[in-house]
Amino acid sequence: MTSAQTDWFDTPAPPPADEVLHVDVDGYEGPLDLLLDLARRQKVDLSGISILALAEQYLAFIEKVRERRIEVAADYLVMAAWLAYLKSRLMVPQAASDDEPSGEMLAAMLQFRLKRLEAMREAANRLMNRPRLGFQVYARGMPEPIEIARSAIWEASLYDLLKAYSSQRERGVVAEYAPKLRTVWSLQDARDILLRLIGDSVEWVPLDRILAEYLAKPSERATVRASTFASSLELVRQGEVEIRQGETFGPLLMRRRRKDTP
């Protein structure tokens, strides 16, 4: 196997130092879009791109995003896992007995997909730049009523028909709508749990760390934060705990109030 001497191992393009990646995935339409954007930043033709470097950039990017605790859709993580796998295939020489696709093949395929997406994007641009009807090209402004023999007096398209069908089936569904039951922490529950978790600790501890085990479930995260925060204000008022926040949007720190202090 000759995997060690291929294009994919060419010197990785240096990451553009002057360009700070926006640490946010909201602007991207999926992992492929993000990868294409990263590839574009290398400012070379897609055919000459280093897939290894690209994979590293993607992994670094996702890592950075997660450090900032920005939630990343599963798609991005699956791609990250796959790229990590690809990286391993590219860096480890392939055993002759190995039936799995070689790293080069996987990389070539990713490159193909990036090229294809870019080509479609360019095609869309070229389409929109054509002389379009109603923008640069015009139809007869004053059509004259000429009767062209048509088979139907009534006009309806397949789309109209399907839309009519779908919307009335959905209408039927809405009538049977039952609100989804969600777990909600009552303020009393939140107060009890908070007091139990803080215990007698007089150290400043971030609220999120106190609540770590409860915050793991995404479906309950909002109610856990909201209810405990509201309860904690009440506890402060009653002189049970103290709260501190160093900066705007910084972590909320909490501790048991020492009884001996006035």
Place this chain on the structure above:
Amino acid sequence: MEQEEGDVLRRQLRIIEALLFASTEPLRAADMAPYLGEGANVTKLLKALQAEYAERGVNLVRRGDGWVFRTAEDLGFLLRREEHETRPLSRAALETLSIIAYHQPATRAEIEEVRGVATGKGTLDLLMEAGWVRMRGRRRTPGRPVTYGTTEAFLDHFGLETLGDLPGLEDLKGAGLLSGRLPADLQIPLPFTGELREDEDPLDPSDLGDPEPVDEES
């Protein structure tokens, strides 16, 4: 020099030709002048264009102060005004038609059950008149209600080869026509494409004149 002048003239003619063609109302010479550059003699250009179109199927004619393209008068037989304009199908008719398409053979009661409102007899009549819906037979249940189905003309109009080409649940979701948040038991039937289903009888001979026993409805 003359060649150049001819080119300019040709270009000016093309411009007023396009302007007149695309305009939604008659244009006056003054409306067109700004498009032609300085010193253009619009009236002369219009006369020239009029002469070019004089023998064609479309003529350039004056309407008050304005100019407009109109079908040549001797071809007026081609024009038939407002008599048979195609009209969009009403929502009620579209809904009824789509239910018949998917749920056929369907009785009127079944159509109403899906729609949740009474279906006026006029709606079914209209769909039958349009040639898209037909009476198929009678359901073998008490009252022997008439069953409705779609016609060949229906397939033809909507560009379907067979009823099996109607998109199913997943397709409708995929096209964004149905939202994802639907109960799992929501079903979209496969239209029955055969001649008569086992629970259907052929139409009675007397049905052919009279679409359905007249009953009172709101």
Place this chain on the structure above:
Amino acid sequence: MEQEEGDVLRRQLRIIEALLFASTEPLRAADMAPYLGEGANVTKLLKALQAEYAERGVNLVRRGDGWVFRTAEDLGFLLRREEHETRPLSRAALETLSIIAYHQPATRAEIEEVRGVATGKGTLDLLMEAGWVRMRGRRRTPGRPVTYGTTEAFLDHFGLETLGDLPGLEDLKGAGLLSGRLPADLQIPLPFTGELREDEDPLDPSDLGDPEPVDEES
């Protein structure tokens, strides 16, 4: 005799000219044939008329199976009106449109494979509502997914005579970028595209989330 034939031809030309000029939508040869009397060669007439208008400010253009008069493209900059699109297309919609145009017939899964992301609600149905995209039929594969393609209105809007005029089509074909599937030697789908081919095993669970090399054999 020849004179007479020329007269008939002239009259036929005037008739299709009038019909086409009067209409804002493309007309098919079959739409016009009934007005021409028997034995008229509509296609030949259309070509002749197209030639007559080739240099004018208004041109006769083909749009799929239809023919229609449109203002000349080179005058576009002059006629350009300050109109704004009522609803500019989103990037997702634009990409989806071009994928359908260049890959048609394309299923939703194929569109998603190219974009690497699920098609949001309001993309396909918006394109269908605009009249540019239609459901064409079903793919003869398991599940029989609906296939999408473009319409004549799409050709008309973007000024294309046929799909073969799509910009860059030949280059893209040549580069192998339009094959519905990946090139034969590259058929290893990414995880997010769904199925694996029968000759493949999925990644081990341990591959996921472990960025380190996992190859133990070598």
